[in-house]
Amino acid sequence: MFHRRFAATRRRTPVNSHFTQLDWAVLAAYFAATMSIGFYFWRKSRSTEGFTAAGRALPGWVCGLSIFATYLSSISYLALPGKSFADNWNPFVFSLSIPIATWIAVRWFLPYYRASGEVSAYALLERRFGVWARLYASVFYLLTQIARMGVVMYLMALPMAVIFGWDIRLVILFTGVSVTIYSFVGGIIAVIWADAIQALVLMAGAVICLAVLLLGVEGGPFQVFSTAAAAGKFSLGQFGAGVDQGRLWLDAGSATFLVVLLYGLFINLQNFGIDQSYIQRYIASSSDREARKSLWLGGILYVPVSAVFFLIGTALFVYYNSEQHERDLPEVRQLVARQRLMQQGVYPEYEDAEATVPTPDYRQSLDGEAAGLTDTEIGDRVFPHFIAKHLPPGLTGLLIAAVFAAAMSTVSTSLNSSATLLMTDYYRRFLNPRATEKQCMLALYASTIAWGILGTGMALVLVKLTDSALDIWWTLSGIFGGGMCGLFLLGIVSRRANSPAAAAGVVTGVLVILWMSFPKLVDYLLSQPPGSRAGQVGAWFQRLGTGWLSPFHAFMVPVVGTMAILLVGLLVARLSGARGGRPAGDSSDA
The missing domain is CATH 1.20.1730.10 (Sodium/glucose cotransporter)
Structure with a gap:
């Protein structure tokens, strides 16, 4: 046909x-x-x-x-x-x-x-x-x-x-x-x-x-x-950072020069x-x-x-x-x-x-x-x-x-x-x-x-x-696969980090990425017919308000997610006194 x-x-x-x-x-x-x-x-x-x-x-x-x-x-x-x-x-x-x-x-x-x-x-x-x-x-x-x-x-x-x-x-x-x-x-x-x-x-x-x-x-x-x-x-966009009255500020809610640069670096x-x-x-x-x-x-x-x-x-x-x-x-x-x-x-x-x-x-x-x-x-x-x-x-x-x-x-x-x-x-x-x-x-x-x-x-x-279904697939794959970069970095920069520390970092990172991805998921749910199950779930989220949603631009998801995995893994390893195996070629003592 x-x-x-x-x-x-x-x-x-x-x-x-x-x-x-x-x-x-x-x-x-x-x-x-x-x-x-x-x-x-x-x-x-x-x-x-x-x-x-x-x-x-x-x-x-x-x-x-x-x-x-x-x-x-x-x-x-x-x-x-x-x-x-x-x-x-x-x-x-x-x-x-x-x-x-x-x-x-x-x-x-x-x-x-x-x-x-x-x-x-x-x-x-x-x-x-x-x-x-x-x-x-x-x-x-x-x-x-x-x-x-x-x-x-x-x-x-x-x-x-x-x-x-x-x-x-x-x-x-x-x-x-x-x-x-x-x-x-x-x-x-x-x-x-x-x-x-x-x-x-x-x-x-x-x-x-x-x-x-x-x-x-x-x-x-x-x-x-x-x-x-x-x-x-x-134009390359607004820089997105500066000093105002002695205080450093960063606009992480829009695609500024700095946000795109950070996003590109981590990707x-x-x-x-x-x-x-x-x-x-x-x-x-x-x-x-x-x-x-x-x-x-x-x-x-x-x-x-x-x-x-x-x-x-x-x-x-x-x-x-x-x-x-x-x-x-x-x-x-x-x-x-x-x-x-x-x-x-x-x-x-x-x-x-x-x-x-x-x-x-x-x-x-x-x-x-x-x-x-x-x-x-x-x-x-x-x-x-x-x-x-x-x-x-x-x-x-x-x-x-x-x-x-x-x-x-x-x-x-x-x-x-x-x-x-x-x-x-x-x-x-x-x-x-x-x-x-x-x-x-x-x-x-x-x-x-x-x-x-x-x-x-x-x-x-x-x-x-549909395009919306495809977007949701990429969002979900980004949530669960987004921890890989942080996991690799943890394995390379630290010889203390062991399996429990890595697992704690991955779980934390996935949760952070999930939270940061919620605005996109909610937008998809709200785009569905009001009488459908997805539309009803979207309406329920809408009633909760927007105060709990991530204020970060979508480009910040891999940045924050990767750093969350790395920092939590390092913290858990240090607090637990873990001694992981030393990776090849690594001379760090994180």
Whole structure:
């Protein structure tokens, strides 16, 4: 039914005709090159060491490009321009925190992983606090990767389905199957080399698109910068802290410069310090020096590239608000409205197979949905609309290939890291401790296929899932998985902290994160029908008032939660006189 709806409406999509045969050729060449990489490296991935760590022999620059490509998902590729189009450069402050987080990870986290000899990032937690800590971290990592793969593929396919009229399920299935095949055949060495090529495609696409934009505005780059500056588009936001009458104050209730910087620091520390996806790149590097090079390259490269994407969004603001393109924004609103109706299960309806204009009832629903959209809500779709309508043939195919590359690099990394954890932390650790090399390889192959199916299945489920339900899933996963960074920090900075101290820290941290996440949960409950069970629970919370709700901005959740775990763990360890095991490479005496 879904396929027939899209097949019947494909020719009626406003910008469908702009994807030419040349664009298809470029896109096909990209997929052919990506798939060939997996088969090329098949012989080098037929051992567990080759499949999970690439023989620990890769150069740092390749691993660094892989880290960069993994970091820049299709969500970022489309969302960063959308943010600067709708508002300003305040989110770019997140990127400015990356050098600090990279230095911390290089200084304290990377040496341990290189010295441990372990492929699993969570072996540290078992050595320090027991098997419960390892399972706690790995379970939530594995579940999060399923959701992450699904969200990345879904959000990559959705604008393509709306703009080009492609069947969203076929786009998801084709992407999921392609990534699973080359990840299955080539292991991490194929994933890393494919990521490196995809990184080049990503950057080339972004730079070319920016050049076309800057030269396409009447008046050129000067007009773009002057118009954007006059509109305050380059603002990084209010600093959010200062001294008033001798007292230090901090605005932690809004997305100020300082709040975004702190948020970015803790999120990037979580990425570069404890995320299995990145840890395997450090392990795959040929030496400690190459591992450090990979992290610095992957982290620092994101800063200027993200600036390019923010500049694309700023240029799009000027481009789409110019007189020569004044008809484009209403078209974008119609596309976003169509997408939202699709998510609600409402599809274009026509009187017959030959009709090109939807029925009056559907047009009324479409116009009503479009009228209520804000710039923030249409921001993420302006860039794909520009790619589809305003780029010359060939470049459209290159940019769509770049969007696919952004998604596939993230999904392939999640697949390989998840398969690695399932083999090391579960199969070889519990199910079959004496497993042979052949049995471990079978476990890796089976895990890759299983997580590929689950991730693709999640993306297909999201086609019917509402945005609010998706938000709740991410909120809950953040609550229970948010303790991992604090737990790792506790294990690294303190040799006193033992298992009870770590458990006390995690419980406290999860409760703090839960409390800080309540405003979002309450908003979701209140958005439900008043007569429903969820709506009644929301009304009950509303009667309690707002005095007990967290005053902090959502960006402060990982900051406060991580610090709560670390400080409570240190306090309990000190009060109890505990003497935990000394972590490798640690010389602290907390």
